[in-house]
Amino acid sequence: MSYIEVNNLVKDYKINVKKRGILGSMQSLLIPEYKMIRAVDDISFSIKKGEMVGFIGPNGAGKSTTVKMLTGILMPTSGNIITGGLSPHSDRKKNAARIGAVFGQRTQLWWDLPAEDTFDLLRYVYKMPEKKFKANMETFNELLGLNEFISKPVRQLSLGQRMRADIAASLIHDPEIVFFDEPTIGLDVVAKQKVRDFVRHMNKEKNITMLFTTHDMGDIEKTCDRMLIIDKGKIIYDGTPDDIKKKYAKYRTLIIDFVEKQSGIEIPGVEVCEDKGNKVQFRFIKDEVSAQELISSLTKKYEISDFTLQEADIENVIREIYEGGIKCDENLCGVC
Amino acid sequence: MDKQKMFTIPELTKLFFVHTKLIAKTTLEYKFHRSLISVAIFCREMISIVTMYLIMIRFVSIKGWDMNEMLFLYSFLFISYSLFVFVFAGIRDFDAMVQSGELDRFLLRPLGLIYQVIASRADFSATLGHGAVGVILLIKTAGSVGIEWNLRNTLAYIAVILGGTVIQASLFMVSSCFSFWTVNTTNLRNLVFFNARRFAAYPLSFYPGVIRYLLIFLLPFAFVNYFPSLYFLNKPEVSILGGWIPYLTPVVGAVLFFLVYTFWKFGLKHYSSVGN
Numbered sequence: 339m340s341y342i343e344v345n346n347l348v349k350d351y352k353i354n355v356k357k358r359g360i361l362g363s364m365q366s367l368l369i370p371e372y373k374m375i376r377a378v379d380d381i382s383f384s385i386k387k388g389e390m391v392g393f394i395g396p397n398g399a400g401k402s403t404t405v406k407m408l409t410g411i412l413m414p415t416s417g418n419i420i421t422g423g424l425s426p427h428s429d430r431k432k433n434a435a436r437i438g439a440v441f442g443q444r445t446q447l448w449w450d451l452p453a454e455d456t457f458d459l460l461r462y463v464y465k466m467p468e469k470k471f472k473a474n475m476e477t478f479n480e481l482l483g484l485n486e487f488i489s490k491p492v493r494q495l496s497l498g499q500r501m502r503a504d505i506a507a508s509l510i511h512d513p514e515i516v517f518f519d520e521p522t523i524g525l526d527v528v529a530k531q532k533v534r535d536f537v538r539h540m541n542k543e544k545n546i547t548m549l550f551t552t553h554d555m556g557d558i559e560k561t562c563d564r565m566l567i568i569d570k571g572k573i574i575y576d577g578t579p580d581d582i583k584k585k586y587a588k589y590r591t592l593i594i595d596f597v598e599k600q601s602g603i604e605i606p607g608v609e610v611c612e613d614k615g616n617k618v619q620f621r622f623i624k625d626e627v628s629a630q631e632l633i634s635s636l637t638k639k640y641e642i643s644d645f646t647l648q649e650a651d652i653e654n655v656i657r658e659i660y661e662g663g664i665k666c667d668e669n670l671c672g673v674c
Numbered sequence: 675m676d677k678q679k680m681f682t683i684p685e686l687t688k689l690f691f692v693h694t695k696l697i698a699k700t701t702l703e704y705k706f707h708r709s710l711i712s713v714a715i716f717c718r719e720m721i722s723i724v725t726m727y728l729i730m731i732r733f734v735s736i737k738g739w740d741m742n743e744m745l746f747l748y749s750f751l752f753i754s755y756s757l758f759v760f761v762f763a764g765i766r767d768f769d770a771m772v773q774s775g776e777l778d779r780f781l782l783r784p785l786g787l788i789y790q791v792i793a794s795r796a797d798f799s800a801t802l803g804h805g806a807v808g809v810i811l812l813i814k815t816a817g818s819v820g821i822e823w824n825l826r827n828t829l830a831y832i833a834v835i836l837g838g839t840v841i842q843a844s845l846f847m848v849s850s851c852f853s854f855w856t857v858n859t860t861n862l863r864n865l866v867f868f869n870a871r872r873f874a875a876y877p878l879s880f881y882p883g884v885i886r887y888l889l890i891f892l893l894p895f896a897f898v899n900y901f902p903s904l905y906f907l908n909k910p911e912v913s914i915l916g917g918w919i920p921y922l923t924p925v926v927g928a929v930l931f932f933l934v935y936t937f938w939k940f941g942l943k944h945y946s947s948v949g950n
Contacts, residue, residue: 351946406947411781413943435784444775450700459696462689463783465681491703 340384341515341547342408347417349378349403377403379571380417387514388545390538392558392579395568396660401551404568405517408549409439422514435464438513440505442520447492453503454488457510464511471510478506481536498529505533509540515547522557534560555579555652567659574659579652586658587650590629592620597641608632686789693793701798708799715803719752723807726875739877743907746815748875750899752808754838755871756801762843764795768850769860775948787942788935821906830905830920837923838898842867844930845893847938854941856948870895877903879911897926 355371357363378400385391395401406412408419410426410433419426426433447456461471479485482502487495495503501521508516518537522530538561540546550557558565559579567575575582591611599615607627612619622632629647636642681689701708723745730741739747759766768791771777780790821827849863870888874895878886889896904912905919912919 406778409782411778411947412945430781431784431786434782437782439782441775444779446779448696448700450703451696455696455699459689459692462685462692463785465685 341387341422342385343420345382345418347378347381347407347419348415349407350415351375351377376571381573383566383573383576385547387547389564390541390548390562392562392565393549393551393568394558394565399568400571401568405551409437409517410434436514438508438516440508440518440521442523445500445504446507447503449493450491452489453492456507460507460510466511474510481539482506497524501525501533513546518548518550520552522554537561555656559652582655583652586655588623589621589650590624591648592629592632593646594618594636594642595644597643600640690793694796697796711799712802715800716806719807737879742815742818745811746819747877747899747903749808749811749815750838750902751871751874752804752811754835754898755842756805756808757835757839758842759797759800762792763797764791765843765847765850767795769853769858772853773948778947819907834902834920834923837927840927840931841894841898844934847934851938851941854945874899894926897923
């Protein structure tokens with residue numbers, strides 16, 4: 339059963355067209371000229387309860403706008419959204435009681451005070467019974483190690499600590515759905531891992547529906563079972579992160595360590611993309627060139643000390659999609 | 675599971691004071707800095723009063739107003755403004771909230787927007803600075819201008835201060851409405867508000883018609899201090915409305931607030947948030 343239903347969602351923005359030069363800016367001050375920008379263009383999708391979905395897309399693709407409409411911050415221009423039987427914008431307060439949101443770039447914690455003060459405030463904001471509140475705090479402390487730093491002013495926390503506190507603050511009231519906006523931005527590998535583990539754990543424990551918008555494909559691969567790619571206000575891909583890799587990752591890379599320095603190696607269908615003396619990177623299309631044949635032909639001619647074969651990673655695929663190199667076809671996403 | 679319980683008034687009051695406690699704690703984090711601001715405000719306002727005093731002292735009275743009466747008139751502005759920056763500082767700082775994305779956070783919480791805007795801010799420094807000036811003026815003049823501080827007058831006085839606070843809050847809120855269209859009118863607002871307030875420092879009867887109408891109908895500062903003062907000082911002009919004059923202030927405040935709030939709600943519908 340779907341928990342979030344989005345049908346034909348559209349959001350238009352009216353923006354002021356600025357003219358160049360002094361005369362132009364005086365003109366736009368006196369006679370403003372407006373242009374309508376369609377940020378979200380007729381998108382529909384549904385998300386099941388407990389699903390973890392990643393939203394990706396280049397900057398300005400309409401991800402944030404979509405999420406802002408899903409959370410009730412913005413009113414859709416047309417189309418409708420139902421989350422758990424409510425319309426997020428017109429039933430804003432009711433809806434807000436059961437959603438949580440984490441913004442990686444903005445904190446909801448009181449900057450000059452210890453995080454525990456914010457938690458105390460949230461207890462009243464969400465009208466939580468004391469027992470429930472304490473139990474949740476204990477769980478978060480166990481999983482995120484909050485007690486190490488909860489009594490220090492937030493401004494003195496490291497980014498990783500602040501992020502952990504922020505995530506806990508967004509989940510304190512047992513929301514049914516949580517929106518994550520770049521939850522791991524700027525974090526080191528260990529901190530990223532902690533956040534991802536925690537998120538997965540909470541999803542399993544409490545069956546919380548989770549939506550991620552991020553530019554970190556690692557977040558998506560490690561946490562989400564479904565991925566929506568949005569570009570120019572439209573959904574261009576809807577499926578698992580693995581599928582897109584299988585389908586669109588055309589290239590493989592072979593890295594070879596030669597015993598002696600080699601130059602001018604030319605093999606048809608294979609491109610030398612990096613040449614650092616002894617270490618050479620070859621790139622080829624996996625359907626056209628067999629890796630096994632390539633390696634054996636190279637070992638015949640040259641002395642090789644080591645080699646590595648790399649499958650294309652999802653980041654490259656996504657980059658090509660953004661740059662327009664790959665057009666998603668209909669049988670894969672079904673909604674193009 | 676029913677999570678959609680409504681908030682009751684005691685719960686909202688409690689939550690308001692939880693906010694106030696956190697704001698106080700934040701203020702205390704920067705004790706020195708915040709106290710300096712209070713002192714600076716106090717000195718700035720006292721200087722304007724001393725200047726006025728030095729000029730006025732040359733006359734026994736102007737158009738029937740003597741020095742103490744004028745200072746009494748002035749004290750309303752400070753006391754109600756002091757209460758305004760304590761309770762409604764969020765309305766004053768609304769532009770900044772929109773720009774920082776704080777407003778988006780409020781929209782994600784199960785509480786009314788205007789409630790959160792008001793509860794999340796209190797400017798203790800300005801409250802103290804303006805409050806000290808107001809209280810000094812009131813103490814100096816309250817005994818010498820012939821007011822009998824009985825129950826009736828005390829109640830009237832409280833009504834005037836509360837009404838005056840809401841009137842000033844409404845005037846500030848007008849400019850916050852424009853923030854929804856990402857138009858920042860803070861500077862224009864400050865220019866209009868503080869200059870109108872400067873007019874209001876003197877009795878309305880000193881001014882030509884245009885300014886009088888302005889201070890009665892457009893920026894109703896006349897209800898913040900002039901009309902109430904007529905009542906408390908038993909001026910001859912008072913006879914038309916008599917004892918009801920002080921209660922006009924909260925009525926004007928409520929009507930004004932309602933009108934501005936309607937406009938505010940309209941603006942909220944057009945809110946388009948800020949980018950990341």
